[in-house]
Amino acid sequence: MNELLHKKVQDAAQTLVADRRWLHSHAEISFQEKETTAWLCAQLEKIDGLTVSRPTATGAVATLSTGRPGPVVAFRADIDALAMTEATGLPYASQNPGAMHACGHDGHAAVLLSAARLLAGMRDELRGEVRFLFQHAEEVPPGGAAQLVAAGAVDGVEEVYGLHFTSSMPTGSFGVRSGVLTSATDRFDITVKGKGGHSAIPQECVDPVVIGAQIVLALQGIISRKLNPCEVAVLSICQVSGGSAYNIIPHTIQLTGSVRTFDQTVRENVERWIEEIARGIAQAQGGDIDFAYSYGYGFVVNDPALTEAAAAVIRETFGPQAVVPIGPQMPGEDFCHFLEKCPGFFVEVGAASPEKGITAPHHNPLYQLDEDALPLAAEYAAALLASRLKR
Numbered sequence: 001m002n003e004l005l006h007k008k009v010q011d012a013a014q015t016l017v018a019d020r021r022w023l024h025s026h027a028e029i030s031f032q033e034k035e036t037t038a039w040l041c042a043q044l045e046k047i048d049g050l051t052v053s054r055p056t057a058t059g060a061v062a063t064l065s066t067g068r069p070g071p072v073v074a075f076r077a078d079i080d081a082l083a084m085t086e087a088t089g090l091p092y093a094s095q096n097p098g099a100m101h102a103c104g105h106d107g108h109a110a111v112l113l114s115a116a117r118l119l120a121g122m123r124d125e126l127r128g129e130v131r132f133l134f135q136h137a138e139e140v141p142p143g144g145a146a147q148l149v150a151a152g153a154v155d156g157v158e159e160v161y162g163l164h165f166t167s168s169m170p171t172g173s174f175g176v177r178s179g180v181l182t183s184a185t186d187r188f189d190i191t192v193k194g195k196g197g198h199s200a201i202p203q204e205c206v207d208p209v210v211i212g213a214q215i216v217l218a219l220q221g222i223i224s225r226k227l228n229p230c231e232v233a234v235l236s237i238c239q240v241s242g243g244s245a246y247n248i249i250p251h252t253i254q255l256t257g258s259v260r261t262f263d264q265t266v267r268e269n270v271e272r273w274i275e276e277i278a279r280g281i282a283q284a285q286g287g288d289i290d291f292a293y294s295y296g297y298g299f300v301v302n303d304p305a306l307t308e309a310a311a312a313v314i315r316e317t318f319g320p321q322a323v324v325p326i327g328p329q330m331p332g333e334d335f336c337h338f339l340e341k342c343p344g345f346f347v348e349v350g351a352a353s354p355e356k357g358i359t360a361p362h363h364n365p366l367y368q369l370d371e372d373a374l375p376l377a378a379e380y381a382a383a384l385l386a387s388r389l390k391r
């Protein structure tokens, strides 16, 4: 452990908690993080040595240049809240009905702000450059990461890091995984096309409801019968709509669903199988389908060497027990867009506390973040960045 850094983190802990509470109470949903961005920029501009820029309408980038040649490294925090109303009753609960930091992004932003202060204070000991990416709109595809990348925010960056607090691990643990970490999140839309008519004269119709029902059941066979059992995917049909009256066979109905995968070949196969099965069922009965499959966020794949380097920092800083190997995570992440530009590592930071009753899952109106996890995450981020930029 770097004793001096640890002491600085302890001294900054109160500010870190206060910053996080400010962000929490001023929750703003994706692409509308105006006040959040303005406040973050105001805090960043107070830090000696940082250059603050706003390459996108919301979101901000703070650059710390040491003036000495060296690696260019980025650390990203997402800053957006979810479109839901908070029910925690906390004194610092969201003041904005319909917007709640129920995924912990307020914590991510406060942690990165704290890390920026710590790194700026250490810049005489460092070389190269750090970019602190305060990214808007992680929750809503196409997401803010792609916009930041398109705006050049990570041009020249050689390594990119990120973190997410998680309610599935206790405070003090860091979930580490080399290779694929989060799933690709795709959407499909099937229009089942039949021939509408009178409910009493089905022989003159092609009933898209009956065809659609068969498709819903048959698609579940993709996961159980088509996919290699050693591979994983999720296929959920979440919206079924159609029809206008009890006695009219509709002309068409809509089926909409989501697919999650961890491998590009599996992703492409599932897409193909959905279309083949749905079209085959429809055509066998005189109908047809229109099919659309849209890619959402891709896979977050952690670089093996950077994973090991980050795990070593966690072990040195918090002890070997803090590194907890984890499996792939289903929630998607638009951090994948940064990884299209350079290698990186994304860690899951434990922030649940059963003793304090802080166990509600993310995206729940009762979600809470264990604030004791905040300084741990800040110390991790600062120690990791310092280790990559050591003179």
Ligand code: NI
Binding pocket: 103, 104, 105, 138, 164
């Ligand atoms: Ni999140």
